[in-house]
Amino acid sequence: MTAWREMTVEGWGRYPRSVARCARPERLAEVGQALADRDGSPVLAHGLGRSYGDAALLAGGRVVLTERLDRMLGFDASTGWLTAEAGVSLLDVIRTFAPRGFFPPVVPGTQLVTLGGALAADIHGKNHHVAGSFSDHVRRVHLLVADGRTVVCDREHEPELFHATVGGMGLTGVVLSMDLQLVAIESPWIELETVRVSNLDHFFEVSAGSEAWPYTVSWIDCAATGKAMGRGVFMRGRHAGPGAAPSGRLIERLKAVVEPLLDARPIEPDWLLNRATIRAFNETYFRMHGRGVQRSFVHYEPFFFPLDAVKNWNRLYGARGMMQYQPVVPPDPDHRAMRTILERISTSGFASFLAVIKEFGESHHSGLSFPRPGTTLALDFPNHGQPLLDLMDTLDDVVLDAGGRLYLGKDARVTRERFQRMYPEWRAWRAVRDHWDPDGVFASDLGRRLGLVQDGAAPTGPTRSAA
Amino acid sequence: MSAVVILGATSRIGQALAREFASAGFPVVLCARDLAEAGRIAADVTTRHGVTAEAVAFDACDFSSHGPTLSDVARRFGGIHVGVIAYGDMGDQGESELDFAAARRVIDINFTGAASAAEALYPLMAAARGGTIVGVASVAGERGRRSNYVYGSAKGAFAMYLDGLRGRGHKDGVRVLTVKLGFVDTRMTFPMATKIPKASPEAAARAIREAVESGVESMFYPPFWAPVMAIIRALPPALMKRLPL
Ligand SMILES: Cc1cc2nc3c(=O)[nH]c(=O)nc-3n(C[C@H](O)[C@H](O)[C@H](O)COP(=O)(O)OP(=O)(O)OC[C@H]3O[C@@H](n4cnc5c(N)ncnc54)[C@H](O)[C@@H]3O)c2cc1C
Numbered sequence: 001m002t003a004w005r006e007m008t009v010e011g012w013g014r015y016p017r018s019v020a021r022c023a024r025p026e027r028l029a030e031v032g033q034a035l036a037d038r039d040g041s042p043v044l045a046h047g048l049g050r051s052y053g054d055a056a057l058l059a060g061g062r063v064v065l066t067e068r069l070d071r072m073l074g075f076d077a078s079t080g081w082l083t084a085e086a087g088v089s090l091l092d093v094i095r096t097f098a099p100r101g102f103f104p105p106v107v108p109g110t111q112l113v114t115l116g117g118a119l120a121a122d123i124h125g126k127n128h129h130v131a132g133s134f135s136d137h138v139r140r141v142h143l144l145v146a147d148g149r150t151v152v153c154d155r156e157h158e159p160e161l162f163h164a165t166v167g168g169m170g171l172t173g174v175v176l177s178m179d180l181q182l183v184a185i186e187s188p189w190i191e192l193e194t195v196r197v198s199n200l201d202h203f204f205e206v207s208a209g210s211e212a213w214p215y216t217v218s219w220i221d222c223a224a225t226g227k228a229m230g231r232g233v234f235m236r237g238r239h240a241g242p243g244a245a246p247s248g249r250l251i252e253r254l255k256a257v258v259e260p261l262l263d264a265r266p267i268e269p270d271w272l273l274n275r276a277t278i279r280a281f282n283e284t285y286f287r288m289h290g291r292g293v294q295r296s297f298v299h300y301e302p303f304f305f306p307l308d309a310v311k312n313w314n315r316l317y318g319a320r321g322m323m324q325y326q327p328v329v330p331p332d333p334d335h336r337a338m339r340t341i342l343e344r345i346s347t348s349g350f351a352s353f354l355a356v357i358k359e360f361g362e363s364h365h366s367g368l369s370f371p372r373p374g375t376t377l378a379l380d381f382p383n384h385g386q387p388l389l390d391l392m393d394t395l396d397d398v399v400l401d402a403g404g405r406l407y408l409g410k411d412a413r414v415t416r417e418r419f420q421r422m423y424p425e426w427r428a429w430r431a432v433r434d435h436w437d438p439d440g441v442f443a444s445d446l447g448r449r450l451g452l453v454q455d456g457a458a459p460t461g462p463t464r465s466a467a
Numbered sequence: 468m469s470a471v472v473i474l475g476a477t478s479r480i481g482q483a484l485a486r487e488f489a490s491a492g493f494p495v496v497l498c499a500r501d502l503a504e505a506g507r508i509a510a511d512v513t514t515r516h517g518v519t520a521e522a523v524a525f526d527a528c529d530f531s532s533h534g535p536t537l538s539d540v541a542r543r544f545g546g547i548h549v550g551v552i553a554y555g556d557m558g559d560q561g562e563s564e565l566d567f568a569a570a571r572r573v574i575d576i577n578f579t580g581a582a583s584a585a586e587a588l589y590p591l592m593a594a595a596r597g598g599t600i601v602g603v604a605s606v607a608g609e610r611g612r613r614s615n616y617v618y619g620s621a622k623g624a625f626a627m628y629l630d631g632l633r634g635r636g637h638k639d640g641v642r643v644l645t646v647k648l649g650f651v652d653t654r655m656t657f658p659m660a661t662k663i664p665k666a667s668p669e670a671a672a673r674a675i676r677e678a679v680e681s682g683v684e685s686m687f688y689p690p691f692w693a694p695v696m697a698i699i700r701a702l703p704p705a706l707m708k709r710l711p712l
């Protein structure tokens with residue numbers, strides 16, 4: 001019944017890649033049908049492939065592409081609750097509801113993610129310190145589980161399954177739909193302040209002084225060393241009030257002209273983003289921003305999703321692909337781990353084109369949800385192969401020593417042993433998963449690598465090392 | 468406001484058309500066999516665009532139901548502004564060759580059932596002296612090809628039927644738009660690995676709505692198929708029968 005097509009599947013980092021048989025259901029019933037037609041192979045949901053590594057990959061398995069399950073099933077304007085299928089993208093939500101005065105409660109750095117992907121990675125945004133993560137605003141998740149049933153779960157119904165699904169990277173089942181609470185906004189504009197920060201201590205100072213702002217993040221120049229280490233541009237914003245900003249029409253018109261021109265797919269150069277060009281970019285970006293505090297109004301798109309302006313920008317890294325490294329480390333008055341990480345990166349010579357740093361707020365999750373109180377750093381590296389992998393291994397030790405962890409939505413390489421020490425919750429999570437999926441119907445390349453699934457090829461039991 | 472009726476609304480193209488017309492403020496009626504799914508699509512267009520949307524049971528092969536079903540819709544919505552006949556079934560050429568019942572089913576859905584729906588729409592629009600019947604045909608209907616001539620001939624017959632209906636509509640104020648689709652990235656073509664670019668259903672739907680609005684009577688989408696099919700139509704039969712098409 002189900003039409004399968006063999007395809008090479010990749011994440012946003014385009015490393016690694018794997019081949020799977022894919023189905024693309026267009027109706028609700030076709031998802032269950034695909035599960036029934038898996039022919040003994042494991043299954044994984046795949047949204048828009050904006051996770052960087054191998055979370056949405058399943059070599060030799062059955063991958064269910066969810067992008068066509070994109071129906072919005074209901075909206076209550078008095079409460080902001082939207083009911084929508086898992087393949088609806090945040091882009092779609094924003095384009096539909098921003099003109100009506102509503103915005104998603106949490107957005108990542110791109111709008112091209114599905115609601116299912118956002119829940120499975122329990123994504124965080126610039127407002128984590130005040131709003132928590134994506135799942136904090138979700139209820140009534142319809143989840144297709146291993147035995148083919150659809151289970152409704154949230155904090156009240158089947159809470160264990162809900163908490164395992166949040167951040168569970170697709171390994172508890174296929175999310176079919178959910179309720180998401182949108183927040184009211186009065187304008188598409190963001191009131192923005194940028195503050196040039198001269199080093200890491202200055203960043204923490206400005207960050208502490210910006211807690212009243214709902215959206216905060218700082219770009220950071222990873223190539224800077226010594227006294228300038230940690231310099232960057234801190235951004236804090238809030239949704240603007242009505243009539244506070246100029247009409248967006250001109251911008252919309254300009255975008256309509258420029259958007260189709262900016263597609264990196266036809267270029268795909270291996271040489272463009274090298275150490276020298278990345279350093280030059282970072283230097284220029286830093287100098288571009290005046291000293292002190294600058295105030296302005298910006299449209300929500302460049303504020304939240306600056307990279308979406310260039311379609312397929314990941315191709316700029318060429319065929320080798322790229323890797324992200326995103327740890328969070330607990331609060332520490334001396335910021336030792338952050339300093340060590342930045343030092344190691346700047347002395348390694350591997351430049352990161354895009355690096356951001358942010359302080360997270362409280363987190364109320366068990367499971368594998370990533371955010372924890374502390375500081376998170378997100379770094380993009382061209383895939384330099386083994387030397388980069390070696391550097392990341394040494395950074396893992398720094399993160400581990402500090403009691404931190406890595407974001408699975410961005411990871412392609414952490415070892416099982418290190419992962420299990422970063423996420424001691426994995427055992428309890430695994431027990432819930434095994435209860436709902438005793439035969440290992442759901443799997444992913446990431447799950448196999450990290451020991452999150454039963455897999456013939458990899459040992460099933462815990463493989464804790466002596467460390 | 469009079470309604471836009473999508474027949475075969477569970478197809479991705481039908482669904483995209485429903486969103487397109489709903490975004491222009493039209494109430495939409497979603498006719499399909501799979502009522503549960505059509506209901507989700509109705510909820511979607513209402514949630515997105517705030518228009519009335521309704522799912523109605525409809526089977527292309529239940530010819531005698533077409534008239535009553537559509538006149539009921541017209542009565543309740545105060546007329547039908549646009550009726551899109553979007554259903555279709557490629558069938559399986561091999562099966563059609565072995566069993567004429569299979570071939571007949573393909574012909575019934577793509578031609579007889581499509582013509583029957585158009586006949587049901589026509590008097591409703593003629594009485595109101597306005598409306599557009601959109602028939603979704605195919606490049607497969609431009610020339611009989613070895614690989615899918617049963618489907619192709621049914622689509623081709625439908626296109627020819629629409630040509631005649633357009634003439635009849637000329638005096639009655641009923642417009643007819645024939646849409647000859649090339650590859651569109653839907654359920655029908657998903658399993659096909661082909662180097663020929665597939666258009667997105669959303670782009671196809673936008674082009675169709677624009678054609679309805681501007682009064683176009685016949686179109687290829689994507690447009691590059693027009694010259695391609697002109698060449699294929701011009702091939703002499705002695706050559707055509709030898710080509711692996
Ligand atoms: C430019 C850029 C910026 C980003 N910024 C941020 C950020 O600020 N904060 C942040 O948290 N993340 C960020 N991300 C990561 C991204 O938000 C997450 O990886 C998200 O999960 C991607 O969603 P997707 O729909 O593309 O899912 P995919 O990448 O396709 O899948 C991700 C995971 O979700 C699972 N999944 C997808 N759909 C379903 C479903 N229906 N049911 C069950 N499981 C499912 C997959 O199996 C996989 O494990 C960023 C990514 C990019 C490319």
Ligand SMILES: NC(=O)c1ccc[n+]([C@@H]2O[C@H](COP(=O)([O-])OP(=O)(O)OC[C@H]3O[C@@H](n4cnc5c(N)ncnc54)[C@H](OP(=O)(O)O)[C@@H]3O)[C@@H](O)[C@H]2O)c1
Nearest residue numbers: 477478479480500526527553554555605648650651653655
């Ligand atoms: N995709 C292409 O490349 C392409 C090219 C040329 C032409 N077309 C035409 O475009 C139209 C839309 O097709 P699609 O590509 O979107 O594929 P699709 O998803 O397979 O759509 C086919 C539709 O026809 C409906 N249908 C089939 N038999 C029916 C019946 N007896 N009664 C009522 N509805 C019936 C199906 O409804 P159910 O839900 O009830 O099955 C489904 O909605 C079709 O007319 C097709 O021939 C498509």
